Amino acid sequence: MRSSFIALSFVLALTAQAARAEESEAAPITVLATGSEMPIDQSGQAIAVISTADLDRLQGTDLVRVVEHLPGVAFARSGGIGSQTSLFVRGANAEHLLVLVDGVRLNDVSSPKGANDFATLQTGGIGSIELLRGSNSVVWGSEAIGGVLAVTTREINGVEASAEGGSHGTFSGNAVAGLAGDRGAISLSGGYDRTDGVSAARAGTEPDGYEQWRVAGRGRVDLAPGLSVVANARYARSRTDYDGYSDIDFSPVDGPFYQITRQFTARAGLRYRSDIVDLDAGYSLSDTRRDNYDPTSATPFQYGFAGRSQRAELTGRLHLPQNFALDFGADSERQTLPRGGAGSPHSRLNSAHALLGWYGERAQIAAGLRVDDHNQYGSAWTFGANASVRLPADLRLRASYGEGFRAPTLYELYDPTIGNVAYQSFGFSALRPERSRSYEAGLEWGSRDRVFAAISLFRRDTRNLIDYFSCYGVNTPACDAANAVGYFGYGGIYYNADRARAEGIELEWAAHPSSTLAVQMNATLLRARDRNKGGFNFGKDLPRRPFATVTGSIDWKTPLAGLSLGADTRFRSESYNDAGNFTRLPGGMIADLRASYALTPKVEVYGRVENLFDAYVPTVAGYNTWGRAGFAGVRVRY
Known part of the structure; x- marks a missing residue:
């Protein structure tokens, strides 16, 4: 195994040395840094973009398999594709x-x-994926302590369709159709995936399958110069055996x-663009039901x-003189548990933020504040700042600092199975919001379309982490109350487990020595530990976080017209399954x-072999993974 990585590194070194000094293309555009569109190389934060071409090149319906190619990413899955998956x-x-x-x-x-x-989110119909690694709670709010992953569905002018099948009775079919003109655009997509799967339990023999069908649409109508109505919606129904x-x-x-999972998301709003101000206003709905x-x-x-x-x-950007810009926003979110009976449990979070930045040709700096006002926890302020500067020798130095805030979820505050009953006697009402501080520094060299290398150092300290304590076999006043209403005579308690720290190094390396060859490699060294002094697990590794992850890929357009070959490797080191x-x-x-x-220019056939050496690399103890599997498909564009 070690020799494989040495060989891959050797290939990377050769291709980097052979890279041509050609003109670079424009940097990828992201919205994750500020909430407004801007080039990635103007942000002080680590952001990666997976394009439509990347999704087609890597093939397959498993979104996690694609995102796993990015640095800083690990996952845990309780079985094969379709099983519960955490990122x-x-x-x-x-x-x-x-x-x-x-x-x-x-x-x-x-x-x-x-x-x-992530088991219910497949690649079908997706046009691009952006991942911001690190905290950006100033712009995105309470869930963005560790990062932000943004998926954008495809918007095309024409028709695309694909179908593939393979091992374990797997089939996937997807179609996208769209129209685009001077006054607007509309696109519709749909897909169906199924597999007989493998046994979720490693010791089992009965296969556990997965099935999903989905439909999505998005549209835009221009009402006046710079002013548009935008809308999108997505529905997915999944069945997962476990x-x-x-x-x-x-x-x-x-x-x-x-389990049957039904997901519906929708958003409608107005978008305005001008030389002075950009505005986006909208209303969104997200509804998930799991039976x-x-x-x-x-x-x-x-x-x-x-x-x-x-x-x-409502979000926007005010374009100010002398390369200054003010990104701002305000939002109000209401969360409910519809099956909680009369007076269903709910929460309300009102927020506002402002981010002032200066975006010069060779340097950029931005800093901002956010205030979150929770109906149970009052107001909380978070601060964030980032900077980027271009140095000689095609180097770019970047740094960022971010604070995070996360209020307890409705599930952590209420029991959704017995109605609107607050767990006051269990101590749930005493839960404190989680807070974090994140630090990052990075150095980049080159351009992403020729030769690119980057190193990032990061650290995140989190306090008041909310955890779950099982009361099975425990007799205390709080556990007695929890066991009285829990499943099968026992329950549990959510509590603040205090502190954790994650720190590490990310390495990125990509080379495009010619128009026919591309090589990429990412590596992450991570140490994520419990920092709760006096606790049972102080100093121990957080569960299912490998110390090292390495990914590599090579793509070659062969001299035979139309034929492309590629290979991927994904390595993860040992880790622990439990907090102890x-x-x-x-x-x-x-x-x-x-x-x-x-x-032909419009018809492409493709195929792949996953897990070529039939390796068993579990991410959750006692659960199975797919072994060697083969797939083949066809893609059509008109």
């Missing part, structure tokens, strides 16, 4: 990553922590259970959860091979 950015908890789809927040209000389950637990040691075992079933029971429906977020917002560091998760490397061939 960790720079060691942050899954709920600390804000996920946006066409500007709508996808974080699941119905889940205990409010994190997004396994149960042993009554003896609680290890995963075969089971007939399945769990046991088909062997006399009453198959077992339990379910539902969460809804409604958000009104009792169960170790083995590390390993997964390698993929890819190929595509353009039959």
Whole structure:
């Protein structure tokens, strides 16, 4: 394994030395730094963009497999594709990553922590992905302690369709159609994915499948010069089979259970652009419902959860003289648990922010404040700043500082299964909001379309982290109250677990020595630890955060017209499955091979082999992963 990485590094060195000194293209555009469009190389924060071409090149429906190629990213999945999946950015908890789809927040209000389950988000219909690593709560609010991931669906003028099939009875079909003109644009997309899967439990033999169908649309109508009406909507219905637990040691075992998840997101608003001010106003809705079933029971429906977020917002940028700009915004969000009975549990968060920046040709600096006013926790202020400066020898130095704030979720405050009953006696009402401070410094060299290298150093200190304590077998006044209403006679308590620290180094390296060859490599060294002095786990690693992750890819357009070949490697080191560091998760490397061939300018066939060496690299103890698998498909554009 070590020799494979040495060989890859050697190839990278050769290609970097051979790179041509050609004119660079414009830097990718991002909205994650300030909320307004700007080139990535003007931000003091670490941002990566995955384009439509990258998604087509990497192939497949698994969004996590694509995002895993970026530095600072690790994940945990309880089984094969479609199983519950959490994404960790720079060691942050899954709920600390804000996920946006066409500007709508996808974080699941119905889940205990409010994190997004990436099992239900596939690549079909997606046009681009942006990932900001590190805190940016000034612009994006309470969920952005660890980062922001923004997904944008495809907007085209024409028709695109693809279909692929392969191992484990897997099939994926997607189609996008759109019209674009001088006065507006509209696009519609739809897709269907299914797989027989593998057993979610490592010790099981019964395959656990996954199925999803989805539909999405977005449109724009120009009312006047610079003024447009914009709208988008997405609906997805997923069914996921999952396994149960042993009554003896609680290890995963075969089971007939399945979950139906329904997600609906929508946003409508106005957009205005001028030389003086840019404005975006809108209303968005995100609704998630998860129902769990046991088909062997006399009453198959077992339990379910539902969460809804409604958000009104106004953001903008004021273009000031002398290269200054003021980004600002105000928003109001209401979250509810619709199944909580009369007077369903709800919360209200009102926020406002301002970010003043100077964007010169060779240097940029921005700083801002945000105030969040929560109906239960009062007001909280957060501060953030970042800077970037171009140095000689094609170098760019950047640095940032950000503070974060996250209020307890409705699930952490209320029991959604027994109605609108606050857990006052359990201490839930005494929960304190989570707070964080993030620091980052980075040095970049070159341009992203020729030879590019970057190193980033980061640290994040988080306090008042909210955790869950199981009251199984524990008799205290608080646990007695929790056990009285918990499932099967026992429950648990949410509490503030105090402090954690994540710090590390990210390395990025990409080379394009010619128009036919591209090589990329990313590496992250991370140390994420419990810093709660006096606690049982002080100094121990946070669960499921590998110390080292390395990804590499090589793409070659062969001399045979239309034929392209590619290879990917993804390595993760050992980690621990639990906060007490009792169960170790083995590390390993997964390698993929890819190929595509353009039959005509509009028709392309492609195929890949995932996990070429059939490696078992678990991310959750006791759960299975896909072994070697092959897929083939066709893509058509008109």
